[in-house]
Amino acid sequence: MALKFSAIQTLVAFIFSFLPTVIIPLKFSYPAVFNFGDSNSDTGGLVAGLAFPVGAPNGQTYFQQPHGRFCDGRLIIDFLRGSTILPANAASTSPFSFGVQVAQFVRFRDRVLQLLAEDKEFQKFLPLEDCFMQGLYMFDMGQNDIDGAFYSKSEGQVIASFPTILSEFEAGIKRLYAAGARNFWVHNIGPLGCLPRIIATFGKNPSKLDQPVCVDSHNRAANVFNSQLLDLCTKFQGQFPDANVTYVDIFREALLMHISSDPLQIAMALKFSAIFTLGAFIFSFLPTVIIPLKFSYPAVFNFGDSNSDTGGLVAGLAFPVGPPNGQTYFQQPQGRFCDGRLIIDFLMDAMDRQFLNPYLDSVGAPNFQKGCNFATGGSTILPANAASTSPFSFGVQRMLFANGDILIVLDKEFQKFLPLEDCFMQGLYMFDMGQNDIDGAFYSKSEGQVIASFPTILSEFEAGIKRLYAAGARNFWVHNTGPLGCLPRIIATFGKNPSKLDQPVCVDSHNRAANVFNSQLLDLCTKFQGQFPDANVTYVDIFSIKMKLISDFSQYGFKHSLAACCGYGGPPLNFDNRIACGQTKVLNGSTVTGSPCNDTAEYVNWDGNHYTEAANRYVSEQILAGNYSNQLPLSINTPALTTSMFVDSKLL
Numbered sequence: 007m008a009l010k011f012s013a014i015q016t017l018v019a020f021i022f023s024f025l026p027t028v029i030i031p032l033k034f035s036y037p038a039v040f041n042f043g044d045s046n047s048d049t050g051g052l053v054a055g056l057a058f059p060v061g062a063p064n065g066q067t068y069f070q071q072p073h074g075r076f077c078d079g080r081l082i083i084d085f086l087r088g089s090t091i092l093p094a095n096a097a098s099t100s101p102f103s104f105g106v107q108v109a110q111f112v113r114f115r116d117r118v119l120q121l122l123a124e125d126k127e128f129q130k131f132l133p134l135e136d137c138f139m140q141g142l143y144m145f146d147m148g149q150n151d152i153d154g155a156f157y158s159k160s161e162g163q164v165i166a167s168f169p170t171i172l173s174e175f176e177a178g179i180k181r182l183y184a185a186g187a188r189n190f191w192v193h194n195i196g197p198l199g200c201l202p203r204i205i206a207t208f209g210k211n212p213s214k215l216d217q218p219v220c221v222d223s224h225n226r227a228a229n230v231f232n233s234q235l236l237d238l239c240t241k242f243q244g245q246f247p248d249a250n251v252t253y254v255d256i257f258r259e260a261l262l263m264h265i266s267s268d269p270l271q272i273a274m275a276l277k278f279s280a281i282f283t284l285g286a287f288i289f290s291f292l293p294t295v296i297i298p299l300k301f302s303y304p305a306v307f308n309f310g311d312s313n314s315d316t317g318g319l320v321a322g323l324a325f326p327v328g329p330p331n332g333q334t335y336f337q338q339p340q341g342r343f344c345d346g347r348l349i350i351d352f353l354m355d356a357m358d359r360q361f362l363n364p365y366l367d368s369v370g371a372p373n374f375q376k377g378c379n380f381a382t383g384g385s386t387i388l389p390a391n392a393a394s395t396s397p398f399s400f401g402v403q404r405m406l407f408a409n410g411d412i413l414i415v416l417d418k419e420f421q422k423f424l425p426l427e428d429c430f431m432q433g434l435y436m437f438d439m440g441q442n443d444i445d446g447a448f449y450s451k452s453e454g455q456v457i458a459s460f461p462t463i464l465s466e467f468e469a470g471i472k473r474l475y476a477a478g479a480r481n482f483w484v485h486n487t488g489p490l491g492c493l494p495r496i497i498a499t500f501g502k503n504p505s506k507l508d509q510p511v512c513v514d515s516h517n518r519a520a521n522v523f524n525s526q527l528l529d530l531c532t533k534f535q536g537q538f539p540d541a542n543v544t545y546v547d548i549f550s551i552k553m554k555l556i557s558d559f560s561q562y563g564f565k566h567s568l569a570a571c572c573g574y575g576g577p578p579l580n581f582d583n584r585i586a587c588g589q590t591k592v593l594n595g596s597t598v599t600g601s602p603c604n605d606t607a608e609y610v611n612w613d614g615n616h617y618t619e620a621a622n623r624y625v626s627e628q629i630l631a632g633n634y635s636n637q638l639p640l641s642i643n644t645p646a647l648t649t650s651m652f653v654d655s656k657l658l
Contacts, residue, residue: 050074109324199224312383317341346619352626491516
């Protein structure tokens, strides 16, 4: 079945054929636009998601300042970086591949529908349910898959990879169709061989160039890719006749600009009306936070890993954190690696504040006025590497925080959604990370080598908090790392030899390393406090609190200290690396599931890596009592906080 170019679905269509370009300007009538792509249509996603530096002179022509676009002004999507279709790898500029973007959208849609069902007030700033079927889904990517491949493959090998790339794209658009999408707008790949970077890199041999002085191998590959992409679009249209697929020949029009001296022809090739963005809800990384209520600090900014991640990894990378996570308190997954609330939730709860939403979340009340959470599961203090679960290291989290400060300076209108300038100096800066740096290192290093890396890790942390201090931060709240050696996963992996275990049956090497790290972290906090006497630094001994809980668990109402509540394998650890909490697999011919226990309140550990809500409540009680910190609880102006202040905060 031929592709559709209907009067409703097409604004400007470039029909792929041997005929002159056909331009069909029509009325734009989509209630919403959802865009998936790379730097060609990135209006700030890479800046927002990874704090990628896109500074001046970008944006100078139209915006008079950088606006997250790799351009002097507006992009094609504005007139109507680098993501790939294939999953990201170690060489990728961006972890937000097409599959991740699709997963983010599906989560976005589900969350929107949930919010609309809970409160009609959200209709003011979220798309209505009909928008997901009636909206326009735009796609502009694939260029980075081809571009990057040429650095390690021959032209033939690059072309041979196209079916795999397009299979990934097909799976993604079919998933969107299943989610309700019906209007698809697909850009093909432009003439890669005509980019100055490509010519400078691959065009040094004149025999490799064609007219107009472009690298022919790259342009040939782009044409083959585009031909296969058109075939896929035609196939998709035939399979789903109720869909409306528009294929846009970007290659032909961009090439015209390189070879044509006719201003009118060039102008026609660029005729994408700016009406495309009017009234459109563009899918992007819009940071958001729920406004906390009463507290002596005007704002709270949290930096960390999964111990304090309230949904950042789910929002930022569409990481699967499904049931039974969240079952105890939220009755559904809420992006937390826990059956319910985390320590940071209890701290916010005790302060009579709403829970902190993740900076990377694009759904909810879009307001930063009282702070936000930059923590993401798997994050490290050191910069992320190929083995990292999360690209959002401490340095990236800090740069994401800096983005919000810049917005206030740029436009006072943002004061409606962002903290006032005074909040940055008077707010509380919380830190809970370092565990993944230590944990991950043990898989390739000896205990001595792991400990030898601590000065480098802490130097990175020190540089980060000093930059925050320079930006106005004065109140610092630092959690040390817990007893890693007592996690079921660590015991199952490193504790098979009884000589490696201490009491209470924990891996001594990991706990020794954690203690050394914590000692050096305390020294750093003391040094920092001495260097900056106007700062208020609180060091919280999480290790001692959790160690006491694990050692004396029965005194606090728990029945199991080292077994995972949610897992597979049974006593003593109920943990198997092959089966994650909530996961179902076939092992040795049998279908098995990592199932939750009947009563999470009886367990200290939730999934082999994280603590249960009941354990987090206990830890929070000890923190708030001030018994394990080097300062008064929270703030000198804050009254004593007890468990009676733990109320059921509502997560909007």
